Amino acid sequence: MATYYCDPDANGNDDGSDWTNAWETFQQAADNVTAGDICYCRNTDTLTAPVDFDTNSGVNGTGYCKFIGCAADGSVDGTRFVLDANSAAAQCILSSTVGLIWLENIEMKNATGSGYDATGQSDNWVWVNCISHNNSNHGWDTTGCYAHDFIKCQGYSNTDSGFYLASQARYFLFLCVAYDNSDNGFYIYANQSTASHCITHDNGADSGDRGFGMNYHSQVLNCIADGEVEGIYLHNEPVRIYASRITNCTEGIDFNNNVGLCGWNLFHNNTNDRANPAAWSSVGLDAAYIQDESETNTNLDDQDADDGYENLANDDFNLKPGRTYNGDGSDTVGLNIGS
Amino acid sequence: MAIIKNKNFSKSYLPKATPQNGDTFQNCNFAQVKPHTEIFNGITGLKFVGCNLLNCNIPPDAKKDDCLHLHKLYCSNIPGHKLGIDECLEDCIHKIDSDEIRIDGQLIDKVNHYEDKIVE
Numbered sequence: 001m002a003t004y005y006c007d008p009d010a011n012g013n014d015d016g017s018d019w020t021n022a023w024e025t026f027q028q029a030a031d032n033v034t035a036g037d038i039c040y041c042r043n044t045d046t047l048t049a050p051v052d053f054d055t056n057s058g059v060n061g062t063g064y065c066k067f068i069g070c071a072a073d074g075s076v077d078g079t080r081f082v083l084d085a086n087s088a089a090a091q092c093i094l095s096s097t098v099g100l101i102w103l104e105n106i107e108m109k110n111a112t113g114s115g116y117d118a119t120g121q122s123d124n125w126v127w128v129n130c131i132s133h134n135n136s137n138h139g140w141d142t143t144g145c146y147a148h149d150f151i152k153c154q155g156y157s158n159t160d161s162g163f164y165l166a167s168q169a170r171y172f173l174f175l176c177v178a179y180d181n182s183d184n185g186f187y188i189y190a191n192q193s194t195a196s197h198c199i200t201h202d203n204g205a206d207s208g209d210r211g212f213g214m215n216y217h218s219q220v221l222n223c224i225a226d227g228e229v230e231g232i233y234l235h236n237e238p239v240r241i242y243a244s245r246i247t248n249c250t251e252g253i254d255f256n257n258n259v260g261l262c263g264w265n266l267f268h269n270n271t272n273d274r275a276n277p278a279a280w281s282s283v284g285l286d287a288a289y290i291q292d293e294s295e296t297n298t299n300l301d302d303q304d305a306d307d308g309y310e311n312l313a314n315d316d317f318n319l320k321p322g323r324t325y326n327g328d329g330s331d332t333v334g335l336n337i338g339s
Numbered sequence: 340m341a342i343i344k345n346k347n348f349s350k351s352y353l354p355k356a357t358p359q360n361g362d363t364f365q366n367c368n369f370a371q372v373k374p375h376t377e378i379f380n381g382i383t384g385l386k387f388v389g390c391n392l393l394n395c396n397i398p399p400d401a402k403k404d405d406c407l408h409l410h411k412l413y414c415s416n417i418p419g420h421k422l423g424i425d426e427c428l429e430d431c432i433h434k435i436d437s438d439e440i441r442i443d444g445q446l447i448d449k450v451n452h453y454e455d456k457i458v459e
Binding site: 084087110111112133134136156157158179180181183202203205206207315 | 347351352368370389390393405406407408
């Protein structure tokens, strides 16, 4: 249960014992922090190779291996520690073998591949207030991993997807934003995954680019999809889509002929609110109301005069006073995360 | 001299960007599918800060700070490849190696592996 420090601008003993003698590379931190330890990190590590998490995992009952970004004075105020791949390193963080890693207040950028690239046994990672942007592939890229949590994270201006969570299962995203990526916002091909209070907007313009792509037994709850080719796409079924705003998309929800259980959503100014099938049905269960035609379910189509956002031109997706997710006045929760 | 922030001008969105001389782009995505795609030819004094300039050739006098700037040649033999790239032959420069599937010494199938290449 030790406390360590990492600061690439430090010039001391390079042993991580305090800010003066902080580790000068994040790779040293990744190699030496063990379960239950915390490493505080500040300033910028300009990388020539990926930081490879290949040594220590957290341990159930002992704790995560924690890495927390700090301000220049060492305070934890949301200031992010920066991993800059500088158009040279293939990734900012690479992992294939370790799990139970906690990263908070971290920024990853300018990788020639993805900001974070995980495969295999890299399970149970937690990301809090992290950003991954301007990478040549995805912001986050996971294949074969289980159970990553993303809290208040952003993936933007990546050349592929903001969040490319290809497999296996149990990803949870809360208060996350994906925008201005060249392909998808949240491409989640992992099963049993949840996006709650997340926003996707203005990602790729090609056919097949989508805001939320969801797989087996997954959920989209209280989310916003705006300005996408496909706001929400169902890779497989069932996907539950509740209390979300789907606005200004070409296809609001593309069910892909899968079961989508929908309730209390609002559709506004989409070219087509729904596709494959376009019509609601509770018979074929392709696109079902949660309660077929009941008065408590309001999948509303174009009921509002405008999209209801505070300032869409400036990507402010907070709702105007009195506006709600579903348009019927029963929900006044704002996201307050913007982008 | 406007400052244009947080916009996606990648791929087919590029024509949406109509900068004037001296404009600054901050946190914008200009990534293109083909290496050395010329952007904003003839516009002078542009500045790019924190932008994704993958596969972009920016005007010679443009300044850049903290941007992703490299060129990547995508391979059409990779499943799910980007739209709009040139068709590759089976034995293209992206090929890394091949797995030969043999039964009783007889070649049944060959699986080629490819990767996108960073180019000059």
